[in-house]
Amino acid sequence: MYLSETSSPRAAPRGLLRTDASGTVDRLGRHQDQDQDQDLRAPGKDPSTTMSAIQSDSRERGVEPSEGRAPAPPPGRRRGATVQGRYIPYILILPAIVALVGVMGYPLLRVILLAFQNVNSYLRLAVPSLDRWIGFQGFTRVLSDAQFWHVVWRTFLFTFEVVTLSVALGLVFALLLNRVSRWAKIFVSTVLMFVWAIPALVTGTVFRWLFAGIGGVIDYICYLLGGSGMKNHDWFANANEGLYVVVAAAVVWGALPFLVLGLNAAMTQVPRELVEAARVDGANPVQSFRHVILPIIRPFLLLCTSLSFIWDFQVFTQIWSLRQNAPEPGYWTVGVYLYEEGFTSSHYSTSSVISVAMILLMLAVLVAYIRQVVKIGGQG
Amino acid sequence: MKRKIAAAAALAAAALTASACSSSSGNNATPQGALSTQGAGKTVTVWIMNDAQKGWPDVVNAAKAAFEKETGAKLKIEWQTWSNYTTKLDTALLSGNAPDALELGNTQTAKYINAGSFVDLTSVKSQFDNSAQWLDSLAASGQSPDGSKTYAVPYYAGARVLIYRKDLFAAAGVTTAPATLDELSTDLAKVQAKNAAVPNFSALYLPGKDWYTAASFGAGTYGVKGVIAKASGSSWSGTLTDPTFVNGVKTWYSLQKKYSVGGATVDESNQDALMAKGNIAAIIGAGWEAGSVVDPKAGNPALAGDLAEIPVPGTAAGTPTPAFLGGSDLAVPTHAADPGLGAEFLRIFTDTANQTMLAKFAIPNNKTLISAYEAASPANQATGEAAKAATWFIPNSPNWSGADETALQTAFSAVATGTDPATALGTAQTTILGDLNAQ
Numbered sequence: 001m002y003l004s005e006t007s008s009p010r011a012a013p014r015g016l017l018r019t020d021a022s023g024t025v026d027r028l029g030r031h032q033d034q035d036q037d038q039d040l041r042a043p044g045k046d047p048s049t050t051m052s053a054i055q056s057d058s059r060e061r062g063v064e065p066s067e068g069r070a071p072a073p074p075p076g077r078r079r080g081a082t083v084q085g086r087y088i089p090y091i092l093i094l095p096a097i098v099a100l101v102g103v104m105g106y107p108l109l110r111v112i113l114l115a116f117q118n119v120n121s122y123l124r125l126a127v128p129s130l131d132r133w134i135g136f137q138g139f140t141r142v143l144s145d146a147q148f149w150h151v152v153w154r155t156f157l158f159t160f161e162v163v164t165l166s167v168a169l170g171l172v173f174a175l176l177l178n179r180v181s182r183w184a185k186i187f188v189s190t191v192l193m194f195v196w197a198i199p200a201l202v203t204g205t206v207f208r209w210l211f212a213g214i215g216g217v218i219d220y221i222c223y224l225l226g227g228s229g230m231k232n233h234d235w236f237a238n239a240n241e242g243l244y245v246v247v248a249a250a251v252v253w254g255a256l257p258f259l260v261l262g263l264n265a266a267m268t269q270v271p272r273e274l275v276e277a278a279r280v281d282g283a284n285p286v287q288s289f290r291h292v293i294l295p296i297i298r299p300f301l302l303l304c305t306s307l308s309f310i311w312d313f314q315v316f317t318q319i320w321s322l323r324q325n326a327p328e329p330g331y332w333t334v335g336v337y338l339y340e341e342g343f344t345s346s347h348y349s350t351s352s353v354i355s356v357a358m359i360l361l362m363l364a365v366l367v368a369y370i371r372q373v374v375k376i377g378g379q380g
Numbered sequence: 381m382k383r384k385i386a387a388a389a390a391l392a393a394a395a396l397t398a399s400a401c402s403s404s405s406g407n408n409a410t411p412q413g414a415l416s417t418q419g420a421g422k423t424v425t426v427w428i429m430n431d432a433q434k435g436w437p438d439v440v441n442a443a444k445a446a447f448e449k450e451t452g453a454k455l456k457i458e459w460q461t462w463s464n465y466t467t468k469l470d471t472a473l474l475s476g477n478a479p480d481a482l483e484l485g486n487t488q489t490a491k492y493i494n495a496g497s498f499v500d501l502t503s504v505k506s507q508f509d510n511s512a513q514w515l516d517s518l519a520a521s522g523q524s525p526d527g528s529k530t531y532a533v534p535y536y537a538g539a540r541v542l543i544y545r546k547d548l549f550a551a552a553g554v555t556t557a558p559a560t561l562d563e564l565s566t567d568l569a570k571v572q573a574k575n576a577a578v579p580n581f582s583a584l585y586l587p588g589k590d591w592y593t594a595a596s597f598g599a600g601t602y603g604v605k606g607v608i609a610k611a612s613g614s615s616w617s618g619t620l621t622d623p624t625f626v627n628g629v630k631t632w633y634s635l636q637k638k639y640s641v642g643g644a645t646v647d648e649s650n651q652d653a654l655m656a657k658g659n660i661a662a663i664i665g666a667g668w669e670a671g672s673v674v675d676p677k678a679g680n681p682a683l684a685g686d687l688a689e690i691p692v693p694g695t696a697a698g699t700p701t702p703a704f705l706g707g708s709d710l711a712v713p714t715h716a717a718d719p720g721l722g723a724e725f726l727r728i729f730t731d732t733a734n735q736t737m738l739a740k741f742a743i744p745n746n747k748t749l750i751s752a753y754e755a756a757s758p759a760n761q762a763t764g765e766a767a768k769a770a771t772w773f774i775p776n777s778p779n780w781s782g783a784d785e786t787a788l789q790t791a792f793s794a795v796a797t798g799t800d801p802a803t804a805l806g807t808a809q810t811t812i813l814g815d816l817n818a819q
Contacts, residue, residue: 120818121778121779121818122470122491122492122495123491123494123495125470125474125495126474126495126496126497127495127496212642212646213642213643213644213645213646214580214641214642214643214654215642232580232641232642234642234644234645234797236645237644237645237797324589324646324647324649325463325464326589326647326785326786326789326790327786328789328790328794329790340783340786343464343467343470344467344781344782344783345781345782345783345815346470346491346781
């Protein structure tokens with residue numbers, strides 16, 4: 001029994017493993033194949049040595065007293081953790097939690113409370129005695145408003161488009177970065193860093209100038225390439241064109257640096273031998289990518305896709321500056337819609353309802369993201 | 381686990397109690413204003429729009445010097461911009477970060493007056509110079525709806541005029557300024573024909589999101605009372621879709637379609653810079669915009685002698701298209717650290733000496749100085765005429781917000797890209813009436 005308590009969770013003895021539909025699971029409910037992924041990450045290892053690695057690790061953890069290495073910890077206690085020491089992590093994290101609760105927790109609570117009140121004018125904000133609790137009336141009003149659903153649908157479409165484009169382009173550029181010379185890679189990485197540093201407001205303004213109807217560079221280039229009707233084409237006249245082409249371009253452009261550099265870094269974990277072995281076995285580049293690289297970068301790829309989804313769902317700044325602080329209803333994604341309702345119209349409670357709805361809509365993705373972070377973090 | 385639940389519950393309870401206790405006493409009576417000159421050792425913060433910084437910095441500096449000399453306080457001016465200003469005011473006026481005096485637009489005052497965010501200046505109004513001759517519409521924007529109390533002091537007014545390149549017009553054979561819309565259309569056609577070879581040439585540049593100008597054309601055919609919405613008792617009914625209003629908007633659209641290139645979905649914020657580039661023959665803008673066009677830093681000083689201004693011609697000679705009477709007011713927030721000193725600064729800022737200096741650049745806040753304004757330059761004469769003629773205003777309701785202005789921008793920009801005016805204005809009207817009639 002002591003053996004199972006003192007050994008590291010990673011080295012759960014065989015007898016405590018159980019198998020369920022999702023694969024082999026150890027006593028802590030963690031999937032065993034996950035440990036195998038973790039071992040693959042360390043360069044030079046391959047799957048066949050995983051079990052022996054786990055076994056040798058458990059030996060190194062001082063479970064075998066006969067070797068005379070590090071003395072085994074006293075029975076009944078975890079190594080390195082005294083009774084007071086068990087609280088040390090919580091004490092260390094306490095200041096951060098206090099700051100988070102203060103800065104984010106209180107406003108979040110107020111938003112949820114506002115969603116159940118009728119604070120829909122500046123007057124009610126200024127004179128709180130006029131506020132009333134209206135329960136779920138605010139929710140019924142927002143959820144039965146057709147415009148809300150148009151906005152939600154539009155946001156999902158927009159997010160789907162932007163996430164797909166940015167992750168796909170990110171992967172392509174990350175792969176490309178691995179193929180070019182060192183100097184080209186350094187140059188491109190530096191340029192990407194500069195792009196990353198540009199604030200979203202500036203990106204929106206620059207893209208507005210690029211896509212301007214008169215004097216815009218994009219129109220001129222299209223005209224030079226033969227589209228004579230493009231001479232003074234107004235990209236913003238049709239909201240669909242403006243949103244799904246221009247705004248999407250601005251957002252994807254701003255999202256690429258993180259994705260390219262991050263995915264490129266994840267790809268460095270792919271052992272060169274594996275790729276070479278695949279090539280020797282006759283795999284073409286696409287197969288090599290699909291069967292060798294993709295499984296290894298999968299955890300990070302899932303992470304970035306969830307993050308991209310969350311960020312792109314909330315897009316506000318680029319749309320705001322692309323439409324000069326007055327976006328037409330055709331450009332309203334959830335982020336813009338709740339700002340328009342809350343701050344421009346002073347309908348604070350309606351805006352809070354929309355915020356709560358937005359959080360709930362993103363909940364599935366948030367949960368997937370947090371699970372992924374815990375999964376990756378737990379492998380340390 | 382149980383400990384965690386207990387901790388979370390305690391936290392939630394504490395937060396709920398804190399939020400309940402944080403609501404203010406909700407005292408609706410605003411403090412009575414008083415002027416104070418005891419400023420030794422204090423710093424007074426004032427928010428002024430950067431229009432003054434660009435247009436009449438001497439006026440501000442003179443007021444600052446006089447204030448500091450009289451009260452002994454130090455004056456700190458924080459320059460503001462118009463975009464999203466009300467969002468900033470919403471939070472500043474309710475927090476402890478309110479300035480001691482501020483400037484805001486005359487379309488923005490109703491909301492704050494209704495919520496009691498400004499100090500009641502009625503008792504000290506007589507100590508402000510020329511307060512009995514304040515311009516009626518500007519003064520009204522600073523008063524309570526029944527006119528009995530004054531919460532904001534008029535600062536300056538402005539009206540839009542037609543600014544045109546008289547050299548381009550003369551080269552096309554137009555020697556006299558157009559007096560009616562029909563004459564304007566003929567003249568613009570001549571200018572357009574003469575400059576057909578110039579790329580992207582606009583005889584009259586009309587941005588689609590410039591809703592003030594578009595609605596002015598509508599008011600030209602509809603009339604100046606009840607533009608956008610009409611109050612009947614406590615509820616509002618819409619007038620945007622009224623056929624006479626729509627006719628005026630159609631005139632605007634036909635001018636836009638024939639003579640304006642490329643501005644259908646942009647607003648008027650950069651029209652001066654575009655005119656300075658040389659391929660625009662006329663714009664409709666505030667009188668001071670002519671100065672921006674020839675500004676040495678942001679414009680083209682070579683155009684200095686080539687610009688002329690007239691009130692926007694209307695359907696009949698002698699009656700210009702009604703202009704929107706814009707302007708700014710000055711107020712003292714109730715949560716100001718030192719409202720007495722703030723009010724004293726406003727008194728000095730709007731006194732006769734400073735308003736006379738201001739009258740060279742913008743319409744001053746009282747009728748006695750209008751002649752000084754018009755005498756200052758020919759550009760001012762056009763603006764003065766436009767301001768003295770019939771002018772229109774937005775529905776004077778505390779529920780008027782930036783969202784209504786956005787709805788109007790969207791509607792007129794849709795008209796400019798070809799949507800049927802009645803449909804586009806109908807959509808805007810639904811939004812606006814929803815706001816105005818909200819409880």
